Amino acid sequence: MIVNLNNFILRRKPLWEEYDDMLLSLEQDGSRRLSLEEIQRLQTLHEHIAGDLVRVRTFASEPDTIDYLESLLTRGFGFIHESNKFKFQKSKCKQAFHAFPRTLRSHRHAFQLVVITFILGAILGGFLVAVAPDAKDVLLPFAHLHGDPSDRVAMEESVTSGDRSAMHATFAAQLMTHNIKVSIFVLVLGIFFGVFTLVLVFYNGVILGAVCVDYLLADEGIFLAGWLLPHGSVEIPAILFAATGGIIIAQSMIQKSGRLSFSARMRRIRGDLLIIISAVALLLFWAGIIESFFSQFHYPTLPYGVKISFGVLQLSLLILYLLLPHKPDTEDHT
Amino acid sequence: MSFHDPHRLTLTTEDSVSFSVQLASPLLRAFALGIDIMVILGTLSLVRILLILFKLLGPDAYIAINVLVTFVVSIGYFMLLEWIWSGQTIGKRIMGIRVMDASARRLSSSQIVIRNLFRSLDMLPYFYFVGGCVSMCSKRFQRLGDHVADTLVVRTRRRPHPEIRNLPPMKFNSLKKYPRLEASLRRELGPQEAELLARALLRRDELSPEARLDVFHQLASHLQSQFKFPPEILATSDEIFIRNCVDTLYRNLKEF
Numbered sequence: 102m103i104v105n106l107n108n109f110i111l112r113r114k115p116l117w118e119e120y121d122d123m124l125l126s127l128e129q130d131g132s133r134r135l136s137l138e139e140i141q142r143l144q145t146l147h148e149h150i151a152g153d154l155v156r157v158r159t160f161a162s163e164p165d166t167i168d169y170l171e172s173l174l175t176r177g178f179g180f181i182h183e184s185n186k187f188k189f190q191k192s193k194c195k196q197a198f199h200a201f202p203r204t205l206r207s208h209r210h211a212f213q214l215v216v217i218t219f220i221l222g223a224i225l226g227g228f229l230v231a232v233a234p235d236a237k238d239v240l241l242p243f244a245h246l247h248g249d250p251s252d253r254v255a256m257e258e259s260v261t262s263g264d265r266s267a268m269h270a271t272f273a274a275q276l277m278t279h280n281i282k283v284s285i286f287v288l289v290l291g292i293f294f295g296v297f298t299l300v301l302v303f304y305n306g307v308i309l310g311a312v313c314v315d316y317l318l319a320d321e322g323i324f325l326a327g328w329l330l331p332h333g334s335v336e337i338p339a340i341l342f343a344a345t346g347g348i349i350i351a352q353s354m355i356q357k358s359g360r361l362s363f364s365a366r367m368r369r370i371r372g373d374l375l376i377i378i379s380a381v382a383l384l385l386f387w388a389g390i391i392e393s394f395f396s397q398f399h400y401p402t403l404p405y406g407v408k409i410s411f412g413v414l415q416l417s418l419l420i421l422y423l424l425l426p427h428k429p430d431t432e433d434h435t
Numbered sequence: 436m437s438f439h440d441p442h443r444l445t446l447t448t449e450d451s452v453s454f455s456v457q458l459a460s461p462l463l464r465a466f467a468l469g470i471d472i473m474v475i476l477g478t479l480s481l482v483r484i485l486l487i488l489f490k491l492l493g494p495d496a497y498i499a500i501n502v503l504v505t506f507v508v509s510i511g512y513f514m515l516l517e518w519i520w521s522g523q524t525i526g527k528r529i530m531g532i533r534v535m536d537a538s539a540r541r542l543s544s545s546q547i548v549i550r551n552l553f554r555s556l557d558m559l560p561y562f563y564f565v566g567g568c569v570s571m572c573s574k575r576f577q578r579l580g581d582h583v584a585d586t587l588v589v590r591t592r593r594r595p596h597p598e599i600r601n602l603p604p605m606k607f608n609s610l611k612k613y614p615r616l617e618a619s620l621r622r623e624l625g626p627q628e629a630e631l632l633a634r635a636l637l638r639r640d641e642l643s644p645e646a647r648l649d650v651f652h653q654l655a656s657h658l659q660s661q662f663k664f665p666p667e668i669l670a671t672s673d674e675i676f677i678r679n680c681v682d683t684l685y686r687n688l689k690e691f
Contacts, residue, residue: 106685121593128521151452164626165594171454172594178446178454179521179541270499278506282555289556292579350583364537364585371584375545378552 106157110166113153117173120146124176147181150174201380202423204373211348215341218299222306227314229307234318240311250319257324257399270393277389280336284343284381288350288374295351302344309337327405330412332392338419339384346377391415444575444587446539456539459532459588461570468563470526475512479505513551518544522586531592537575537585546584553580609668610679617683619662629684636681639674651677 123143127133135143154170205212229236238247290297316325353366361369395408443455459467482504489497516524522534522542534550536542557566557578566578575587610617635654639647655673658664658680668676 128523148450151448151450151454154454155452159621164630167626169594171456172591174448174452174454175446175456175539175589176591176593178448178539179535182540270495271502274499274502274506278502281506285552285555289553289579292553292556292583363582367583367585371543371545371549375548378548 106166109156113149116146116149117153117169120150120173120177124173124180127180128176143177144181147174147177150177197376197379200376202425204376205342205345205423208345208349208352208373211352212341212345214348215299215302215344218302219306219309219337219341222303223310223313224306226307226310226312228310230311230314231318234315237311237315240307242308250316250321250324254321254324254399257328258401273389273393276392277386280340280385280389281382284340284385285378287340288343288346288378288381291347291350292354293351294354295348298344298347298351302341305337305340323405323409324399326412327399327403327408328396331408331415332388332396334412334416335384335391335419336388339381339388342377342384343381346374346381349373349377444589456587457590458576459530459590461567461576463530463532463590464570464576464588465563465567467524467526467530467532470529471512471524474525475509478512479508482508510551513554514547517542517547517551522547527588531590532588533591534581534586534588537587542586546586550580550584550586553578553583556580608679608682609671610683613665613668616662616664620680620683623661624684629681632677632681633685636678648673 120143123139123146127135150170150173154167154174157166157170226240229240241247287298287301290301312329313325316322349370350367353370354363357366395403395411399405442460443457445453445455447453483501486497486500486504489500513524517534520528523532527533534542534547536546554566557563557569557580559565563578566580569582570576570578573582575581577587581587610620632654635650639651642650651673655676658677659669668679671679
């Protein structure tokens, strides 16, 4: 009678092996696209194997066969029930262009909270430096900002372009990687209910406010605008966008919309987070290039008017991009 | 989805076919991570040798490209391989584990990116301390990144084809007269218990006569303590009783 199980295994083995081979080829080449016939065959084999598992479980208790069939089903289930796989297509690139402003708008309250926190930090930082100028030694983490702004301006303007161009590619690379790491960190800290994300945003606001007031009080506003605007007009928004991602995570953790579980709520925001982090990485890549190849060159190498105009133009384009009406999403979110 | 064994996750298809997946333990994941870190370091050493050519362009370009390549490889390694190999990296392949969606569907690109971005938090303060603690406290061994991306790491080692068993066919089985009892045996005895009974029968000739009597007596007592058998069934020897039970468990597949 036990020979029946053997017969069963012998009879079904070709189907199991065929399914195993198909899975192996899919696992080894993730980019492989199946033809319609192959998809239909995979589905048919998957159903056969699920049926075989039920039979073995119901009419016998043979652990090796059960284990084998379960391992086949586990491997195949993901291919049969594929979710939205990313494909590089022109239409996708176009959609991505429209997706970021649309995403930001759909989470405008989170973005507003981040901007307000940043502005409050900037006001506090500015106020503290205005009231107690010595406080900047405590507030500002960078030693080169502790001294008199006029001294720094004089020093920067005396440096020739030849001295500066020595290591600017390295500086750009370091800036890009550092800022992207900071942005990722600001975003993932949202998991702690957004508290640390907001603390980081507030602290960055304090630093910026303190630096701005320090330079304005020293009557070095033009230098400040020429130094910060070209890269800051992209870098600061990028970090604020990343922080918005963190607040979106926090919102999903705090707000229980209906009966959705934590996983379901996270699933709803995953696409938005991906769009935000992609945009942030692109903006910071650009900011890194600008900061090292443009921002660090001062008068007389580069007139402040050119630098300020460039920064203002860049900021205006960014605002225009975010405010212009964008095509609605034509794809279903899965 | 439901849990029977804390290390296995049971999934049900839309045809109501359930199958279980073994979750990868934090230790297994740590080994896979160790291999991946070695691969990353090896790749970076190799790339740096190739990048020596950039020294011709000057030290600035060389260092800048080094910084960028280090960053891209360390961040992109996991994302790229998990995307190309459907949830596997080199370390995970070697250890026979795979990342998958918590509902067993294929990973989406957003899941891959998000679970890997959260590595920066999971690896704090050193050697994935946060991620390790979180996964050890999690029922499904998920680190923070897995929780947010709704992913699991499971064991997907390819199993060998099931063996063809050469147990002697049985002509008579007194249990056949009791179909309810047979059904109850099939339903309630776990695969491990059935395997134990079958293996005892297969290896009975290797045992000394005393050991053979003792083993089959223990197995029979175990079954008799779990199920109520009619006196007619128990009138046989322990070995025949176990053979009847094994026949009941492994019979009937040809009818389908």
